[in-house]
Amino acid sequence: MVDLALQEGAVVSVAGTMRARALDRLRLGDAVFRHLTRAAAVAVLLLLSGVIIALIDGSLPALRTFGFAFLTTERWNPVTEKFGALAPIYGTVVTSLIAMLIAVPVGLMIAFFLTELCPQWLRRPIGIAIELLAGIPSIIYGIWGLFVFAPFLQETLQPFLINTLGNVPLIAPLFSGPPYGIGMLTAGLILAIMVLPFVTSISRDVFEAVPPVLKEAAYGVGCTTWEVVRYVVLPYARVGVIGGVMLGLGRALGETMAVTFVIGNAHRISASLLAPGTTISATIANEFTEAVGDLYTSSLIALGLILFVITFIVLAAARYMLLRIERRIG
């Protein structure tokens, strides 16, 4: 009897240690998993700081050589190793502005159509189709822009602009010169198509988040559909729309391949929108692999740093605004 009891006790204690061991293993696995996920989250932060540090490190030689003048000079001469970023910065800003001037009104009108006018069964297919525009890779826009869109513009829109707006005082210089096909205007138009889905889908989302009660009240006092959108929906959704626009702007500023195809890669600032120019991203894409000499490479990386800083500010502002409207809705 005693023996048996002892044996039983031994069994229990063996089971107990096995159980403790299994629990220890689980506890260990738990802690490992927890720290692994935390490390991955921190890695995302390190990624961004790594990008910033690498860009600053790479651009130091150029910034040391040229100083602040790098931002304000137009010349870009690989032979004499004199570099200035003004022409690419100008091109980036102008093409993005053209894109936003077109994409914002069109995107808002599509969002208006999708939320107020469109029959229910058509909303999803049209929404998806517009979002597919965002899924097409930028190189496709580039090849299409170069072989289809630019020749088309050269024959139709550009001669028309030169003959009409090119004769209007004040804005005439903007539309002077021969129709090249490729150039700032073409790049801006392609960017507009690429940015359109971002503006549209975010505007649609914030339009849909407007409380129906507000709209019904406005309809109730006899507003037309347009008046409801203009005086009720748009003011309510304003912050979100601006956030969407900034997000689109961030895309337009950093877009590379589509622009590289159609901008013409000319390092000069021309008054005419029809003239070839260059942007920050197009310059890097075109010249980086061919850049000889540390100063040349470093100047291109400095361009990348400028682009990153600009888009960082724009995107941070966009996120801040979208966060604000999310809080109000949530």
Place this chain on the structure above:
Amino acid sequence: MAGRYALRRHTNAIATVLALGATAVGLGWLALILGSLLWHGFRGLSPTVFTQMTPPPGSSGGLLNPIVGSLILTALAVAIGTPIGILAGTYMAEYGRYDRLTSVVRFINDILLSAPSIVVGLFIYEVMVAPMGHFSGWAGGVALAVLVIPVVVRTTEDMLTLVPNALREAATSIGLPRSLSITRICYRAARAGMVTGVLLAVARISGETAPLLFTSLNNQFWSPNLNAPMASLPVVIFQFALSPYKDWQSLAWTGALIITLAVLALSITARSLVASGKQQ
């Protein structure tokens, strides 16, 4: 009085027409781009595209090495980027949902999500290509992985947040440790959404050109070696489209058609996955 009403009605009519017009422009543009892709790319689509190497100018050939290169680079990027992205998303949704760290990571991740991809290329050039001294497939794959991570983080976090808390409480109440309740319960509940995130990430990187230009560069020949420059479809399209040779240009169109079809198929699959997930 009547004039004022008429004016309002007219304004409304004009706005309606403009909205219709804008939508038509958006849809028309999509049709136009897809149409010209099919028109220019379909003619060159033949079995030789998938069985032969890229040709020197003036002779016929295919896109076999860039297609294989693209597949290898994409697989590498997904293999590196997905685990990091899923783990980070898990931390944000499960362990640190109300942490300060989480809100900072979310903000930074959103910025990475739309950061210019060419800057990512420069970054990888600085940290991998320059120290190694040569362009390589590894560098290209890592550059693409940097683009995969934010997409996967975002969708993982969103999808795990949607998992009802009752599931987690049930798991805890039967004594499951946290890590198991996440991997065995929450991941399964959120699987469709997380797969969608990976698909969207693949769709995004399969057309990316800018980060590959100075990381994996290009290779005229059969190039499965990750330590050497590697051909990829987008970079070959870039090179061929800007060349003066007709053969190369037509191959570029064919390549563009292949990429677009692949990307559209991926994003439609991802969408239908989400839709079927919602119905369950």
